[in-house]
Amino acid sequence: MDMTRGMVGHKDIVTKRFMFNRTNISRLKQKVGSFDFTPTSVEAVTALIWKSSLEAAKASSKEGKFPASMVSHAVNIRSRMASTLSKHSMGNLWQQAISPLVEVEGEVGLRDLGERVRETVRKVDGNYVSKLQGDEFSEVIECLKERRRMVAEKGVPCYSFSSWVRFGFYEMDFGWGKPTYVRRIGVPIKNVVIFMPTKVGDGIEAWITLTTRDMVHFEQNQELLEFVSFDSQ
Template identity: 85%
Template sequence: MEVKAEIVSKSTIKPSSTTPNKLRHFKLSLIDQLAPPFYVPILLFYSASDATTTKTISQKLKASLSEVLTLYYPFCGTLRGNSTVECNDEGVVFTECRVPMELSSLLKDPDLHQIHHLFPCDPYNPARETMTGNMAAQLNQFTCGGLALGVCFSHKITDASTASSFLTSWAATSRGNKLILPQLEEAALVFPPRKIEMSLIRGMMGHKNIVTKRFVFNRTNISRLKQKLGSFDFTPTSVEAVTALIWKSSLEAAKANSEEGKIPASMISHAVNIRSRMAQTFSEHSMGNLWQQAVSPVVEVEGEVGLRDLGERVRETIRKVEGKYLSMVEGDEFYKVMECLKEARTMVAEKGVPCYSFSSWVRFGFYETDFGWGKPSYVRTIGVPIKNVVIFMATKVGDGIEAWITLTSRDMVHFEKNPELLQFVSFDS
């Protein structure tokens, strides 16, 4: 059953004070320029609050949003070309909706395809709804009094870490706490914009016959998985271990659908947060796209797929994004990095080599977002409409990982029945 949201009101929230003229033209960084032209979607669910009415919640959200936008002024500006945001204080659209169902009904089975109406726009087709701003928010009220706050941020100025910082600041402001100051200009100073036109997703969007499903790995099962992969010289992280298992299970699903009946050559990529990896460490509240796509070489497998071997490949790939690599991106050799990314895109789009792309949002603290009526009961995003893409979210309890996995429908049939995968998936989440 698809969730329908009835619009009650729509307003534009402007910053509580005017942006000074000297800050009117905000420069994007090089990495912002390369970011895809869609939105970063976050959905925060809150149980019914006995102490606070929806009207009061709405008023607090709008008032605190107006205040925090004075710090995050590019969020209410207009993107000009692919290098500048005109910070013209046009504001952020804030929509209020009623949802004719109980929140518990939705959370029992959080199907990906039920919840698009809880967002202020379709994050991956914003033009369809004439979405032009750099941010929009939507407050949804369920019949039980539960709430869902859906927020979409332009990926041109926001990555998942920036989205988390903004929500943390917005929530602190709503509670009456001290404003958390963002670092807005660090990214463009280190990675100045350049004359470049390149899309890393061209030819990859809009796949038909794809499906996204959720798989949850609790702390106990992740611990068992890490023990299975580990050796005297290799102790995987939770993200490395779950990545390797999903990669292996995906390859075996592809083999089941292959006419040759063999494991295809493949690659993986991981979006790596570089805030703490630079020689000049960035603040955790540095705004913008401060990540790099770590891409493995093409991996060819003879015979059976080795889980530990894949785990080691995952680590090697992620650890490529370190000092020397980042110096190349920062300096004149960044064209070499761009050529490597172009080559990987060509392997996928033209030569048909599958690239399994991972992005981990596990450490970004979305479950701490308390606007004054408690922390979220559930936090999620929605899958990217590109095959072989995986997003990791944290679970609310413990150190688990919730993986939203998008595969072709044919591959998903075999993937979700993989015996080894099922040994580590939690069914009581």
């Protein structure tokens, strides 16, 4: 089941960078959090981008309604295995965590989305990985197939995130010094967000790909602009 059907090769898309510095992320975490929910930086920024994307989709739609949607995050499962692998092990070892369908009535709750992001990612735990390695593998895969089918066949938007913040790009040195700046290459897939680290300050660069129509509304979102830095582009 190709989850990217209708997403790859879309001509009317654009990718832009949005910067979140440490100070603004701290303010955002306070807004998203509550007495029993303290979001991580990635969870908070994910919730804000997801919310802003839904509001952009509503503004650009003929119906003027929030679309039902899903969110996914690429999860590194090395540390979630019973026999933990070294962080220096080679190759991709990850699993896509996909939320159930989220339908919005009324206003979109930033905190609700933040909690949904956490629930989705935390389901990929040691027990989940054990199922992938055992007899329950087919059960797990069928659940993923059903959610991917909703995206590929029913056109439900899935906002896909991947955080590369802890990859240590700026500590790499191949003999000619550490990099001055690191960025991702273009990925022509709509509704995809890649988080990159900033060189200093523990900030996050969010490389966001949306349809051109949605991006017009997205980058004018007042709540989003409250937390992005001025060097976004």
